[in-house]
Amino acid sequence: MLFIIRKRLFQLFIVLLVLSIFTFTLMKLAPGDPVLTILNADEMLVTEEDQAKLRSDLGFDQPLYVQYGKWMLNLAQLDLGKSYMTGKPVWDELMERLQITIELTTFALFIMISIAIPLGVLAAINAGRWPDQVSRILALIGASIPNFWLGLILIYLFTFKLQILPSSGIGSYSHIILPAFTLGFTFAVVYARLLRAGLLQSMSEDFILAGRARGLKEWRILWIHAFRAAILPVITVFGLSIGSFLGGAVVVEILFSWPGLGSLAVEAIFNRDYPVIQGYVLLTGIFVVIVNLLVDLSYYVIDPRINRKEEAL
Amino acid sequence: MEATIEKQIKNAGDLVHTAEESLLEIEDLTITIDSVKKDLVKQIDLSIKAGEMLGLVGESGSGKSLTATALLGLLPSSLQITGGTIRLGNHQITSLSEKEMRQVRGKEIAYVSQNYQSFFTPFIKIGKQFVEVIQSHSPTKKSEAKKIVRYWLNKVNLPADRVFNSYPFQLSGGQLQRAAIACAILLRPRLIIADEPTTALDVLTGEKILDLLRGLQKELNCAILLITHDLKHVMNRSDEIAIMYGGQILERGRTCDVYQNPAHPYTRLLFQSRLQLSKEVTKELRTIYGEPGLIAEKGCPFARRCPYVFEACNEIPQIKTVSDAHWVACHAAN
Numbered sequence: 001m002l003f004i005i006r007k008r009l010f011q012l013f014i015v016l017l018v019l020s021i022f023t024f025t026l027m028k029l030a031p032g033d034p035v036l037t038i039l040n041a042d043e044m045l046v047t048e049e050d051q052a053k054l055r056s057d058l059g060f061d062q063p064l065y066v067q068y069g070k071w072m073l074n075l076a077q078l079d080l081g082k083s084y085m086t087g088k089p090v091w092d093e094l095m096e097r098l099q100i101t102i103e104l105t106t107f108a109l110f111i112m113i114s115i116a117i118p119l120g121v122l123a124a125i126n127a128g129r130w131p132d133q134v135s136r137i138l139a140l141i142g143a144s145i146p147n148f149w150l151g152l153i154l155i156y157l158f159t160f161k162l163q164i165l166p167s168s169g170i171g172s173y174s175h176i177i178l179p180a181f182t183l184g185f186t187f188a189v190v191y192a193r194l195l196r197a198g199l200l201q202s203m204s205e206d207f208i209l210a211g212r213a214r215g216l217k218e219w220r221i222l223w224i225h226a227f228r229a230a231i232l233p234v235i236t237v238f239g240l241s242i243g244s245f246l247g248g249a250v251v252v253e254i255l256f257s258w259p260g261l262g263s264l265a266v267e268a269i270f271n272r273d274y275p276v277i278q279g280y281v282l283l284t285g286i287f288v289v290i291v292n293l294l295v296d297l298s299y300y301v302i303d304p305r306i307n308r309k310e311e312a313l
Numbered sequence: 314m315e316a317t318i319e320k321q322i323k324n325a326g327d328l329v330h331t332a333e334e335s336l337l338e339i340e341d342l343t344i345t346i347d348s349v350k351k352d353l354v355k356q357i358d359l360s361i362k363a364g365e366m367l368g369l370v371g372e373s374g375s376g377k378s379l380t381a382t383a384l385l386g387l388l389p390s391s392l393q394i395t396g397g398t399i400r401l402g403n404h405q406i407t408s409l410s411e412k413e414m415r416q417v418r419g420k421e422i423a424y425v426s427q428n429y430q431s432f433f434t435p436f437i438k439i440g441k442q443f444v445e446v447i448q449s450h451s452p453t454k455k456s457e458a459k460k461i462v463r464y465w466l467n468k469v470n471l472p473a474d475r476v477f478n479s480y481p482f483q484l485s486g487g488q489l490q491r492a493a494i495a496c497a498i499l500l501r502p503r504l505i506i507a508d509e510p511t512t513a514l515d516v517l518t519g520e521k522i523l524d525l526l527r528g529l530q531k532e533l534n535c536a537i538l539l540i541t542h543d544l545k546h547v548m549n550r551s552d553e554i555a556i557m558y559g560g561q562i563l564e565r566g567r568t569c570d571v572y573q574n575p576a577h578p579y580t581r582l583l584f585q586s587r588l589q590l591s592k593e594v595t596k597e598l599r600t601i602y603g604e605p606g607l608i609a610e611k612g613c614p615f616a617r618r619c620p621y622v623f624e625a626c627n628e629i630p631q632i633k634t635v636s637d638a639h640w641v642a643c644h645a646a647n
Binding site: 205206207209210211212213214215216217218220224225228229302303304305 | 385387415416417418419420423424426428431432433434435436437445446449450480482493496
């Protein structure tokens with residue numbers, strides 16, 4: 001257990017290093033100039049002199065590796081720099097938005113789990129019958145429609161037609177339902193299929209037959225003996241797709257004007273606000289690696305064989 | 314405290330199992346694949362008395378395990394019992410509801426499988442699974458259940474404390490099979506179905522397991538259905554023997570009668586093809602003609618491999634009485 005944590009923390013370091021180099025270079029290669037944005041060149045007259053001054057203030061006139069080195073040096077002191085647009089420290093900005101995003105993603109996860117598990121279990125115990133067909137169709141829908149489109153449909157239905165849920169903003173629980181559902185649904189129906197496959201597999205194991213032969217109740221067989229083996233592949237896939245989950249969160253945040261990290265990142269990209277973009281990418285990177293670490297650790301909890309075997313080596 | 318528990322467990326056993334008549338009666342049992350209407354087990358009759366062991370012998374695919382699964386009421390949904398009855402004590406198993414059947418399983422009929430590696434759920438500690446069995450059948454306090462589990466683990470010569478707190482993968486094959494037996498007898502069942510319990514074990518461990526089963530049977534006075542493809546396992550242990558081929562019982566009777574006077578050609582050939590210790594080394598081991606699984610579609614299932622086959626074998630043979638409590642299904646037998 002400690003071994004894997006150590007290994008993952010080392011990996012985290014490597015991942016972040018590579019990630020920072022890539023984003024740093026890519027942003028410099030991308031078209032657009034932050035100097036013009038900062039000086040609001042679209043609306044005001046900007047002289048060459050002003051531009052040059054700001055450029056040297058921001059250190060843009062130096063070679064790329066020097067800029068990167070300086071940024072890294074600051075990062076080592078946990079200083080992500082200041083936002084070009086607001087002038088506030090990037091760290092504060094990120095933390096403020098992170099809280100709001102966590103609210104959304106937690107709720108989306110909750111919705112995801114409460115759809116995926118009952119749907120998957122129902123489809124498995126009724127394999128071939130109508131609940132299975134329904135889950136199959138839902139999975140097809142969930143896998144094919146992009147979540148911004150699902151979000152638009154939901155807004156049309158619940159905000160425009162039925163007028164029961166707000167389409168944007170934050171504040172109350174009614175605000176969180178639509179975005180969280182939009183984000184959670186597409187993942188949930190696909191995971192339900194995975195869970196169904198895992199359950200069908202584990203229900204055909206010999207130990208299930210032996211359990212039934214011992215006279216165990218069917219719900220115990222399902223939830224205690226079969227479920228645990230079936231949930232592992234679902235958790236694995238979730239770990240792998242956590243990146244696209246966070247990506248989906250960005251789209252959903254924009255769609256529902258949810259002022260979280262995603263909206264912050266998109267604003268920052270439009271404004272070429274380099275420090276904020278880099279901060280966002282790093283934070284997402286850390287998050288992805290940590291979730292994958294948790295996924296790995298969950299294996300040890302769910303299947304004790306993994307742990308003991310490693311100890312025996 | 315331990316002593317009183319032991320006493321209680323022992324006394325509980327004295328109350329049941331007194332009937333003289335057969336404990337398990339299978340009559341005319343037929344199992345069919347639903348989709349193609351093919352009979353996998355055809356009109357078999359079997360019976361076991363309390364305290365006795367029936368050896369059900371047959372090669373792979375002869376329908377012995379299927380019969381066992383039918384006894385437990387756990388046939389896969391593609392298979393169905395299309396005829397006959399199974400009676401255990403005063404339960405008609407074939408007409409019990411799923412809920413009633415669940416209460417019979419584990420409590421009245423216990424099952425030991427050949428695949429000891431996955432007899433227990435791999436990620437739950439063994440002790441917990443034992444306690445689960447007890448609590449599934451009667452509301453029992455955990456501490457009480459633990460004592461019962463300890464008692465039976467000691468009975469099968471396992472270090473009770475260590476096994477109780479182990480995961481299945483931490484035990485050896487022999488230990489696991491012992492634990493499986495302990496789990497099977499936990500609630501003093503009236504019938505134990507042992508489906509090739511020694512197949513996956515080495516010879517010596519296998520013998521020990523069978524001796525253990527036999528010993529426990531004496532104490533419990535339960536019936537055992539020992540399914541095997543190895544004649545030597547049943548010859549010196551079981552009271553009765555039934556030879557199965559192609560879903561039918563070809564011969565059945567007291568083990569000594571069948572051994573001394575095998576009436577069916579298949580039984581005779583089986584005895585001849587055993588490895589034996591004798592002064593003279595035979596040049597060649599007798600084998601049975603044809604491949605296992607070569608089953609005649611109609612008439613006697615063994616007809617296509619039988620050296621004595623004649624025209625009448627196209628008809629299903631009547632069951633003939635060879636001697637008292639010894640039956641054979643063969644046209645050639647007299």
